[in-house]
Each structure stands twice: as structure tokens, then as C-alpha cells.
Amino acid sequence: MAYESMIAESLTINGHNNEPISAYQARPMGPGPFPGVVLIHHLPGWGEFYREMTRKFAHHGYAAVSHNLYHRLGEGHPDDVAAKARAEGGVADDQMVGDTHGAVAWLRAQPFVNGKVGLIGSCSGGRQAFVYACQRNDIDAVVELWGGRVVQAEDDRPAKQPVPPIEMTRGLSCPLLGLFGNEDRAPSPEQVDQHEAELKKHGKDYAFHRYDGAGHGFFYYHRPMYRVEQTLDGWEKIFAFFGKHLKG
Amino acid sequence: MCTSIVEIVPAEGAGKSFDGWFPVTRAVVSYDHPNHALLDDGIIVDFVNPDLGPGARAAVELTLESARALVGALERAIAAAELEEAEARRVPAKAA
Numbered sequence: 001m002a003y004e005s006m007i008a009e010s011l012t013i014n015g016h017n018n019e020p021i022s023a024y025q026a027r028p029m030g031p032g033p034f035p036g037v038v039l040i041h042h043l044p045g046w047g048e049f050y051r052e053m054t055r056k057f058a059h060h061g062y063a064a065v066s067h068n069l070y071h072r073l074g075e076g077h078p079d080d081v082a083a084k085a086r087a088e089g090g091v092a093d094d095q096m097v098g099d100t101h102g103a104v105a106w107l108r109a110q111p112f113v114n115g116k117v118g119l120i121g122s123c124s125g126g127r128q129a130f131v132y133a134c135q136r137n138d139i140d141a142v143v144e145l146w147g148g149r150v151v152q153a154e155d156d157r158p159a160k161q162p163v164p165p166i167e168m169t170r171g172l173s174c175p176l177l178g179l180f181g182n183e184d185r186a187p188s189p190e191q192v193d194q195h196e197a198e199l200k201k202h203g204k205d206y207a208f209h210r211y212d213g214a215g216h217g218f219f220y221y222h223r224p225m226y227r228v229e230q231t232l233d234g235w236e237k238i239f240a241f242f243g244k245h246l247k248g
Numbered sequence: 249m250c251t252s253i254v255e256i257v258p259a260e261g262a263g264k265s266f267d268g269w270f271p272v273t274r275a276v277v278s279y280d281h282p283n284h285a286l287l288d289d290g291i292i293v294d295f296v297n298p299d300l301g302p303g304a305r306a307a308v309e310l311t312l313e314s315a316r317a318l319v320g321a322l323e324r325a326i327a328a329a330e331l332e333e334a335e336a337r338r339v340p341a342k343a344a
Contacts, residue, residue: 044283076302077266079283083294084302087256087276123281149252156252215288217281224286 005029006058008051013067013106016098021071023103024051026058032112035246038103038139039066040096040121040128042217043086046070047078049220060239062246063113067103069096069128090124092160093131100132104139116140116246120238123148123217126178127165133176134168141245143238144178146216148186151194169198176206177241179234181214181227209237253279263295263306270304273297282309291315 008026015021027034037057041050046068057064069091073084085091100119107117118141121129126147133142149156152164176199180192187195192210199206211218211230218227219234259275272295282290290309297304310318 044281074301079307080302080305082283083276083292083296083305083307084298086254086278086280086292087274087294087296087298089254158252217288223281223288225288 006055008055008058013065013102015067015071015102016095019072021068021099021102022046023065023067023106024054025063025065026055027063027112028058028061030112032063033114034061034063034112035242036104036107036110036113036117037062037064037242037246038100038107038117038119039064040100040119040125040132041066041069042121042123042125043082043090044123045078045082045085047082049222062242063107063110065103065107067099069099071099089158089160093128093163096128097132097135100128101136101138104136108138114246116248118142118242118246120145122146122219126150130172130176131165131168133174134165134171137173139174141175141177141242143241144176145219145234146180146184146187147178148216150187151191166195166198169204170202172199172202172204172206174205175241175245176204177237178206178208179237180208180210181216181218181230182210182212183215186216207237207241209234259295261295263297263304265303265305267303270297270300272306273299285309285311287311 006026006028010024012020013023039050039054050066054064054066070081070085073081104117107113117139119129119132119139120143122145126144127150129142130144130147130150150165182189196208214227214230215225217223217225219231220226255277257275259272261272262269263272274296276294278292279289280292282292293308295306
């Protein structure tokens with residue numbers, strides 16, 4: 001059996017306005033070069049699930065980094081920090097883009113990265129990954145997992161998220177993979193239809209997969225929404241997509 | 249934030265977190281993905297003190313039915329408490 005090993009550790013990177021924010025990286029040991037992946041955590045926080053997901057990418061040969069969008073809310077248990085974020089209406093899109101750019105730039109500066117960087121996020125992070133890919137052109141592929149509020153209602157224009165992501169579609173700068181559950185309500189199948197129609201209208205390179213028997217967050221093995229068959233198929237699609245766009 | 253359902257009110261009292269009792273200054277009620285209750289979505293009630301950091305939080309994650317029952321219980325208890333308070337205020341007046 002071939003020897004395998006990885007490094008996984010916390011670190012500090014430069015986020016929005018060059019402010020320091022915490023992050024967690026995982027990558028195989030060795031010089032690489034490895035394709036890079038940035039992970040945007042979900043609303044329930046920068047916690048154990050995203051640590052595991054970061055290491056999963058390392059296991060599959062990627063240099064992965066997950067940055068803490070809630071860094072400025074203070075130290076604490078991820079549940080408590082996420083509760084504070086929820087009470088404050090989440091994080092501002094501008095700040096999120098700045099922080100995520102910091103993670104992308106950090107990866108691109110590492111000698112062990114092959115020059116390609118993908119982006120993935122779930123739930124609120126799915127929406128944020130799509131926003132980033134529409135506003136910046138420094139990533140090579142993006143995966144949106146059931147992004148909530150890509151389509152925002154008419155009366156849903158909070159100061160922190162003033163522009164519905166669907167209105168940014170024209171700017172999408174890289175191939176997009178989207179995975180959705182047909183029993184989800186945020187986003188609902190009708191909202192995914194609108195999302196897809198806008199991508200088609202602008203001639204974007206995208207692939208959407210919609211799973212029957214799955215709702216929101218069906219990858220979350222520690223939640224009742226977990227759906228094993230859809231999750232296994234979803235991961236296959238993610239690794240095929242990133243393999244095509246980041247490993248070549 | 250997948251629902252945007254968040255209600256915030258000032259609150260005065262005390263709550264108990266992992267680190268012990270703390271003064272509560274705010275209650276946050278939301279309907280979103282719970283971290284622990286095995287529900288897709290739930291009513292989450294956080295009693296917090298933002299000045300003391302994220303750890304100053306006493307939280308519950310409830311089903312909608314439980315939350316509705318809690319509202320009923322609060323209303324009944326508060327109504328009874330207000331009657332008792334009114335009665336207590338009358339007693340000294342009679343005595344005088």
C-alpha cells in the first residue's frame with residue numbers, strides 16, 4: 001500500500017480590507033503541485049463539518065482552504081458564533097467577497113498549488129460561491145450546493161445583501177456545477193428554474209443536477225435531511241467537475 | 249440564512265450558558281436550520297448578551313408545535329402573574 005499523509009492546520013490569512021481572518025487548510029503532504037479549492041462554510045457555522053469537508057478534498061489530492069466568514073464576530077463555539085451571525089443578518093456580500101478573495105489569493109501564492117483554484121459552498125455558502133464567481137474572475141470553477149436566496153423576493157433587499165445574485169448572472173466568470181434537492185424550499189424547484197433560465201439566457205457554461213427524494217442540505221450526514229444515494233452521486237459529480245477544470 | 253425569519257427583542261434577566269450565568273440583554277427568535285434538534289427547520293430562541301461575546305448564549309431549538317405551546321404557556325403564566333401583582337398592590341391599600 002502506498003504511503004499517504006496530509007497536513008491539516010489552522011492559519012491566518014488576509015481577508016476583506018487586508019484584515020486578518022482565521023482559516024483552516026488541508027493538503028496532501030509533498031511538493032504537489034495540487035489543484036486548489038476554497039470552501040465557503042454554511043450558515044450553521046465554521047465548524048466540524050467544514051473541517052471534515054476540507055480534509056476530504058485533501059484526501060482526493062487537492063490543496064483546500066476554508067476561511068472563517070464569521071471571524072469578526074468573536075471567538076466561541078461555532079454554534080454560538082453562527083447564532084450571532086444569524087441575529088445580525090449574516091455577513092455582507094462585499095465583505096464575503098473580500099474574505100474569499102483573500103483565501104483564493106492565499107492558495108494561488110502557495111508553491112504547492114498548480115495555478116488552478118475552484119470554489120465550493122453550501123446553503124448560504126452556495127449563494128456566496130455563486131456571488132463570488134459573478135463578481136471576480138480569479139477562479140477556474142465553482143460549485144453551488146443548494147444556494148438559498150440566489151433568487152431574493154421583492155421585499156428581500158437587506159443592506160448586507162442588496163443585490164439578488166440572479167441579477168449578477170451576466171458576470172459569471174467560470175464553469176458552474178449546481179446540485180439541488182427537489183424537495184427543498186430554499187431554493188425551491190421554481191427558484192432553481194429561474195436560476196437556470198438566467199444562466200441559459202446569458203449562454204453560461206453550467207450543469208445543474210436536481211435530486212428527487214432530497215431536500216435542503218442532503219450532504220449533511222449528521223442531520224435528518226441526509227440522503228446517502230444522492231450524496232454519493234453528488235460527490236462523484238463534484239470530483240469529476242473539479243477534476244476536469246482544475247487538474248488538467 | 250435560508251429563511252430570513254428573525255425577530256429580536258430587548259430582554260432583561262439572566263441566562264445560563266456553558267460558562268455559567270450571565271445577564272441577558274436580548275432575545276432572538278428565528279426559524280432556520282437547527283444545529284442539534286433533528287429537524288430540517290425549527291424555531292430557535294437565543295437569550296444572549298452581545299457585549300459579552302458569542303458564548304453568552306442560552307439557546308433552545310424547538311419544533312413549531314413546541315414553540316406554539318410555549319407561547320401559550322408564557323401567555324397564561326404572564327396573565328396569572330399580572331393578576332397576582334395587581335392583587336398584591338391592592339392589599340396594602342385595604343390595610344391602610
